[in-house]
Amino acid sequence: MSAKRPPQQNLAAIQDGLGILHNHPIFAFIDRFASTTMGQNFDRDGYARILVKNGYDKEPMMSIELNPWQRASGGEWAYAIAQCHLHIAFNHVDPVRVDEGWRLACELIVVDWLKQIAVGEPIHSLGLPLPAQNLADLAELLGRDLVAARAKYGNLSTAGSEPSWSIAPEVQPFTAAFRQKHSDAFANGIRNAVIKAVETAGDRSRQTTRNANSLAERARRWFVANYPLLASLAATFEIVEDADLCQQMDISLAAVNTEIQRIYINPKFPWTYPQLQFVVAHELLHVGLRHEERQQGRDRFLWNIACDYVINAWLVEMGIGELPTPSLMLDLGLGFEHESAEALYDRIVKDLRLMRRLKKERTLRGTGKSDLLSERPPSWWTGAGCDLDTFYRRALADGLDLQMAQVKRGFLPGDLVEEIKSISQPPIPWDVKLGQWLDNYFPPIAARRSFARASRRQSSTPDIPRAVYIKPLELMAARTFGVVLDTSGSMDSGTLARGLGAIASYALSREVPQVRVIQCDAGIHDMGYVEPERLLETVEVKGRGGTVLMPAIARLEAAENFPKDAPILVITDGECDSLTIRRAHAFLLPVGGRLPFDTRAPLFHFDRSE
Numbered sequence: 001m002s003a004k005r006p007p008q009q010n011l012a013a014i015q016d017g018l019g020i021l022h023n024h025p026i027f028a029f030i031d032r033f034a035s036t037t038m039g040q041n042f043d044r045d046g047y048a049r050i051l052v053k054n055g056y057d058k059e060p061m062m063s064i065e066l067n068p069w070q071r072a073s074g075g076e077w078a079y080a081i082a083q084c085h086l087h088i089a090f091n092h093v094d095p096v097r098v099d100e101g102w103r104l105a106c107e108l109i110v111v112d113w114l115k116q117i118a119v120g121e122p123i124h125s126l127g128l129p130l131p132a133q134n135l136a137d138l139a140e141l142l143g144r145d146l147v148a149a150r151a152k153y154g155n156l157s158t159a160g161s162e163p164s165w166s167i168a169p170e171v172q173p174f175t176a177a178f179r180q181k182h183s184d185a186f187a188n189g190i191r192n193a194v195i196k197a198v199e200t201a202g203d204r205s206r207q208t209t210r211n212a213n214s215l216a217e218r219a220r221r222w223f224v225a226n227y228p229l230l231a232s233l234a235a236t237f238e239i240v241e242d243a244d245l246c247q248q249m250d251i252s253l254a255a256v257n258t259e260i261q262r263i264y265i266n267p268k269f270p271w272t273y274p275q276l277q278f279v280v281a282h283e284l285l286h287v288g289l290r291h292e293e294r295q296q297g298r299d300r301f302l303w304n305i306a307c308d309y310v311i312n313a314w315l316v317e318m319g320i321g322e323l324p325t326p327s328l329m330l331d332l333g334l335g336f337e338h339e340s341a342e343a344l345y346d347r348i349v350k351d352l353r354l355m356r357r358l359k360k361e362r363t364l365r366g367t368g369k370s371d372l373l374s375e376r377p378p379s380w381w382t383g384a385g386c387d388l389d390t391f392y393r394r395a396l397a398d399g400l401d402l403q404m405a406q407v408k409r410g411f412l413p414g415d416l417v418e419e420i421k422s423i424s425q426p427p428i429p430w431d432v433k434l435g436q437w438l439d440n441y442f443p444p445i446a447a448r449r450s451f452a453r454a455s456r457r458q459s460s461t462p463d464i465p466r467a468v469y470i471k472p473l474e475l476m477a478a479r480t481f482g483v484v485l486d487t488s489g490s491m492d493s494g495t496l497a498r499g500l501g502a503i504a505s506y507a508l509s510r511e512v513p514q515v516r517v518i519q520c521d522a523g524i525h526d527m528g529y530v531e532p533e534r535l536l537e538t539v540e541v542k543g544r545g546g547t548v549l550m551p552a553i554a555r556l557e558a559a560e561n562f563p564k565d566a567p568i569l570v571i572t573d574g575e576c577d578s579l580t581i582r583r584a585h586a587f588l589l590p591v592g593g594r595l596p597f598d599t600r601a602p603l604f605h606f607d608r609s610e
Helices: 008-022 074-089 100-117 135-143 146-153 176-206 215-226 228-236 243-248 273-288 300-318 341-350 352-358 388-405 414-424 430-439 473-477 493-509 550-558
Strands: 035-038 048-054 060-066 165-167 238-241 254-257 262-265 448-450 468-470 482-486 515-520 524-530 568-571 585-590 603-606
Touching: 008 074, 048 074, 060 074, 074 100, 074 176, 100 135, 100 146, 135 146, 215 228, 215 238, 215 262, 215 273, 228 273, 228 388, 243 262, 254 273, 262 273, 273 300, 273 388, 300 341, 300 352, 300 414, 341 352, 388 414, 430 493, 430 585, 430 603, 482 493, 482 550, 493 515, 493 568, 493 585, 493 603, 515 550, 524 550, 550 568
Parallel strands: 035 060, 048 165, 238 262, 482 515, 482 568, 568 585, 585 603
Antiparallel strands: 048 060, 254 262, 448 468, 515 524
């Protein structure tokens, strides 16, 4: 009597699932891992399982058996088969590891991975937490209480109540070459998927729709011909009007990419010519005023909001175009007139109610999104010639000169003129600013002649007494300053090194013999007076706990051997307690760091990447 044949619709669904995987860029190589066959004697809830046995040459041979009596869609079969192939690719199938904790940890890893890449249709709706990064640690954690783990996660096996893989007793432990073969094949699949995605995105971004007679292109040409302030920038940028591309990039109205010099306009919006004039000028001012580089570690969206308030107010005052929608940022009685973007941003982040309100605002790109598209760090350019920052600053500065020479072309707000002039000059390095501040407390000491000690030149003229120039010891002893160094866990080693290196270099150049250094986290670690040379060597950092700096400040201010007029420099990342310092002081923070309290003391910011 012949065996009962599986339903034809089940076999067709299995073929559909295999087709889905063959068309997937990662799983297009699945036949290299293991052959796929139809099996028998499956658990009622089983879909697929991995079988490992020895081949003719004693080499382990893997196959994936499918349950042809199981009813499932093509997407569900793709999911089940992909789950088995990932077990093989990740080298989860191991003759040595047979404990249940290991198997459950492997299932968690693979199911979570499948959720990320969205292959097929999940068979079970599982709300799983992200697994631990280390598979062995996760297996050990689950193995401590398998009963609780099974109750929490259920059965994740594609073979139903049975394990996802079965290894024949005669199979020996896998060799390193055997494991590497699977890892290399899977890595090639990942590489091909990335290449395909990049090529697809690149082709799509290059196939942009250009219409020389569109309203947006006419607005761009108007700035080139009639508005010298933005003429150079407008001539440099290309207008891209592509509805599909804007949908892909999640652009509601408009956005700008400073690196590839494109302004994206969504043609689905019912634009008018004045509205496009406003939008083109808005994006060009973002570029010319270097808002992207000036972000400097700030929250990207809130910084964009602050810049938009400033730009939109200027454009309205200059009478350029019309707002495309009344929901765009204007002052609205908030008292933001004549403030820089940096000052406005500081006001926003200090007012929780205002910050929550502005989080719901929208830029030209949309709610919660920045219309500055480039993600490359400001220091990306390392080649010779003129970098983008210099080019854009110079273009806007030259445009200002032309605009001021032709007053009839319109007036400019004084705040905008001052900002353009300020960005035309290269900024003063932070360490120079810090040195200038410290110079107020350490004027040069005039040396005086003394015969108390013989000069080094005395031996050459024994009959002629020669004076030696010395500096008063009492003045040298008082020539010091205090450093409170935040050594909490939030301070990385690079930040500490930059701060210590700066104060050591300054002390050596200004003849400061010793610096009083106190490390502080949740407790005080007083290093006492330290010679600047020691700070340039390896410094033992103590603490790495919480952040409470006020006790260190109090110790310095109360110390009898610390001069009353010596300044204090606090090096922190800003995640500290509220400080009250009664003597001259300043703060040194990494770029983007902000203090949780108001202060009139100087703030110096350095770039961690320098």
